[in-house]
Amino acid sequence: MDKRHLGWMLLLATLTSWAQEVKIEFFTPTIVHITKGEPTKTMVVTAKPEAVVVTRKGNSISSSQLTVRQDTQGRLTFLTAKGKVLLREKSHDIAQVRQTFILDKEEAVYGLGTFQNGKMNRRGEHKRMEQSNLEDFQNVLQSIKGWGLYWENYSPTQFDDDENGMSFTSEVGKGIDYYFMYGGSADGVIAQMRHLSGDVPMFPLWTYGFWQSKERYKSARETEGIVDKYRELQVPLDGIIQDWQYWGSNYLWNAMDFLSEDFANGPQMIQNVHQKHAHFMISIWASFGPQTRQYRELYEKGMLLPFQTWPQSGISHIWPPVMDYPSGVKVYDAFHPEARTIYWKYLKTLFNYGTDAWWMDSTDPDCFYPTESDYAHPVYGGTWRSLRNAFPLATVKGVYERQRQEQSVSKRVFIMTRSAFAGQQHYGSNMWSGDVASSWDMLRKQVPAGLSFTLTGNPNFNTDIGGFFCNAYNTNGPASAPRNPQFQELYIRWMQYALFCPVFRSHGADAPREIWQFGKKGEPVYDAIEKAIRLRYRLLPYLYSIAWQVTSNNDSYMRPLFSDYANDKRVWNITDEFMFGRHILAAPILEAQYTQEQIIKEDAMTGWDRKENKATGENQTADWTNPKSTTKYLPKGTLWYDFWTNKKYQGGQQVTLQTSIDRVPMFVAAGTILLLAPVVQYVGEKPWNQLEIRIYPGADGNFTLYEDEGDNYHYEQGLYTTITFHWDNNHRVLTIGDRQGSYPGMTEKRQFTIVFPDGTSKTVEYDGHRIALP
Structure with a gap:
């Protein structure tokens, strides 16, 4: 028997520890699957183990690229083929579903999801990871040393890093199950994760244009009229989004049809939008009102979940919710294949009308006041607790696969979703960061949140331009924020950041966000918004070519600086700059320069209350023509050009730039x-x-x-x-x-x-x- 055949036989046998029940399985020469106890039945990993040649010597098992060494207590150490230590286990507890690792003292680790704390480096973090409106978790972590981990567990999981080590502790599980990946770099780890869980399909070209939305357009005429106005003003637009309640009553929640009187001509509206050379996205949810056909069919089959979700009241026009009239809305069991088929059966109504894209809201999903019995409730394949974090993956995958079956090649799937889990990049979805507040603090947090999300393997991230809740800026009456200089400056700078997100989308509550709400052509605020939109369209050949590299070469749109400049230690923790593709350095302005920055504290629930949380200084004026300055760091090892002035700078230094309200600082690397x-x-x-x-x-x-x-x-x-x-x-x-x-x-x-x-x-x-x- 030759050596290659021996390696394949070892792989099929799945190696078992000589000290404890520890199974070590090489998927590829650089990906190792570790299980202790019973493995998780995967919803994420689609790859199959390759015929990897492995050798065993003493207490070590090696491929051509990686060695796994075990000590007498069953603890594993992962090393490169040359013997460099990458990661060591410290301890584990199968009963507690806990694995602890030892990191180097200065080792930076990244990923896990969209933490809204302004940080990228997860050292010193203590976080209970359960999907929510504002934060989402993928259980994928990577190190500046070029290794990555995927923790294969779908229940809420505690992540801790302190003097005791770095650990994952999940609430439900019959064993410890994780994948160790060695990619050698951030890109390499991302490539390994996509190998495990699926590549990234191409989005339609038009999805990279500008999208307009708000909470919410209240009639088909209003929705269509937004497209008309953009065309009249000759401001570029490619997408219009219809948010919720086009179905009518909350008791008809998510009926997936135009049942409201104000949308009686909804199907014709979609055709009219197409005739205006725009595309149509519509809001759909993971829950159904009790008067919908979906609810009745799912209820009869026991495929609805018991916990409270949004909306809590059947009375749609009164806030806070009138609990004397409960909505009865229930989330469906997206883990059940038959339930996903039922979901698509009714969604086909909107698809057949010509809907181009899906806004899958509350895919976390909203789960208010969960009880122990809620968590213990059975779902297909387990309990709500055991599968809870994978819900967004299940529901998004259901829509993607069934639309592909419906039209396998003629129309690309485009889904925008509020939540994501590992592997979701493979199912035609882009995640947005939830109902974030309109504040400078929250804008600053979106940059590391998006980069952290990208580092888990999913490149598709965007935010509500301007933040979702802007009521604090309505200081001169309802919906006055777009004429408030404080909000105008925030909105412009948020838009200039969003230029470099895969999806470029304006959305929010409390005030409209269309360009004409901010002024008129010839005025600085209007012109700055228009300039950003026009720049986005000029960049489309570059951006669409990046999209192909994302699909074919495991690239990313938004790249933390250490992805390309890991040898420059100064960039390891930079959270206000990033690479847009491999050639443009985006350095958006994330602090107020023309107005007074306010401390505004809102979350996804308090924002709906619309209480008096006003920004001060409502009588402020701003001289938008006054030049300002900002300081940015340019990574070393590269000559950089200012995109606007073509001035050259050597990397490895802080540079001070003159700025204006209509320009986002951006640099282009020499050789671009x-x-x-x-x-x-x-x-x-x-x-x-x-x-x-x-x-x-x-x-x-x-x-x-x-x-x-x-x-x-x-x-x-x-x-x-x-x-x-x-x-x-x-x-x-x-x-x-x-x-x-x-x-x-x-x-x-x-x-x-x-x-x-x-x-x-x-x-x-x-x-x-x-x-x-x-």
């Missing part, structure tokens, strides 16, 4: 080849046959432009094109390679206008064949 599109009113208005190519000299560079049909899955069959650009810095030559691939309707010929930082430019014709431009 940045492709920019012409401004359009919507995606697809103009083909990309005239693109600007900005070259940033100082280093060699490469970029691959990706294009496809934009809204189907034909790319999975290879119907797409790529064009590779290479900048040779020494010879100052740009080479545009042969176009690779094809798809129906592709642009055959185009013009590229090449622009350098000194202002020189050159326009060339390109027909798909290689050209070199000195």
Whole structure:
């Protein structure tokens, strides 16, 4: 028997500890599955173990890349093939479902989910991880040393890091179950996690445009009228979102049809939105009112859960809830495959109307005042407690898979959801950070929250631009916030941050958020908002090409600086800057410069109360033309260009910039080849046959432009094109390679206008064949 066959036999046997019941299974040479006691029945891991050659020597088991060593107490140590210690176990308790590890003293660890505490590094953290409106947890952690852990347990889990070690303790489980991954870098760990749990499918091209929403448009006429107004003002827009209550009464909660009198022509509204070259997203929930058909069918089959959820009262127009009239709304058992099929059966009504995308709200789900009996309630495959954190994964996966079955290739699934669990990146969903308050403090927290989420393997994150609850800024009457300079400044800076999120979406309660609410063209606030939207559309070739790298190469949109500059220790804990793709450094302004910053404390529940929590200084005025300044750090090892001025800076230093209300600080790395599109009113208005190519000299560079049909899955069959650009810095030559691939309707010929930082430019014709431009 040769060595390779021996390794495969060992894998099939699943290695068992010589000291305790510890099973060690190599999935790949760099991924090891560890179980102690009974393993978790997985909902996340889709990969199968490969035929890994492993060798056993004494108390160690090794692949070509990784060694697992065990001591006499059954504790494991993970090492590289060269013997470098990556991570050590300290102790475990199978009965308590607890595993404790030992970290290096200065070792930084990241991930786990969207903690709203402004931090990325999880050292010193103590956190009970249970899905909620504002915080979501994925149980995926990674180290600056290049290793990662996925803790395979779906019950609420306590994470602790202190002098006693770093530990996971879950509330339910029959054993300890985790995956150790060695990727060598942040990107490497992300790639390992996606290998385990699934890649990231492409979103439609139009989803990267601008989305407008609010809580809520109250008639079909109002919703459609928003699109009309954007078109009239010639401000780009690609998506309009219809929030809740288009179904009518709370007793008809989530009926998934236009039952309200104000939406009687809802199906026609969707068609009209399409005729205006926009796309339509609609709110759906994981719960149903007692008068809905879904509720009745699910109730008869025992597929509803008993706990209180949103909305608590059947009276929709009175707050706080009138508990004398309970809504009777119940969450469905999304773990049950038949329940997920029933869910889609009724959702097809909206799908057949032409709905383009789903706003899956309260996928945490809201679970008010849970009791022990609620947690013990049986669900498909376990109890509510045992599966609680995986609920968003189950419900999102149900919609994704059934829409794919409905139209397997012709229409890409796009889901926006409030919650996520590990592996959810594979099911066509983008998570937003919940009902965050409108405050500078909360804006600052969104940056590390989004980066932490990305580090768990899911790149798809966004927030409500301006924050959801803005009532504190309504100091001059109801809905006056958009004319309050304090809120105007916050909204602009939030939008400038959101430029660099995969989804670029304005939404919130208490006041409308459309651009005209903030003023009119020619006024600084309006113009700053419009400038941000237009920049987003110019960046679409760059952004869509990143999307392809996310799908094909395990990249991420939003990258903490240590993803690319881990050797610069100063960036390990930077939470106000990040890379947008691999070439643009986003450094948004996250503090008030023109108005007085207020301390505003609201959460997802108090925000609904709309109590007097007013920002002070309501008589403030702001001179938006007054230049300001900010200080940002540029990672070492790279020459950086200011995107707006083309001024060059050496990395490894703090730089002071002059700022203005209409500019977001952003830098471009030397060697970048940045492709920019012409401004359009919507995606697809103009083909990309005239693109600007900005070259940033100082280093060699490469970029691959990706294009496809934009809204189907034909790319999975290879119907797409790529064009590779290479900048040779020494010879100052740009080479545009042969176009690779094809798809129906592709642009055959185009013009590229090449622009350098000194202002020189050159326009060339390109027909798909290689050209070199000195």
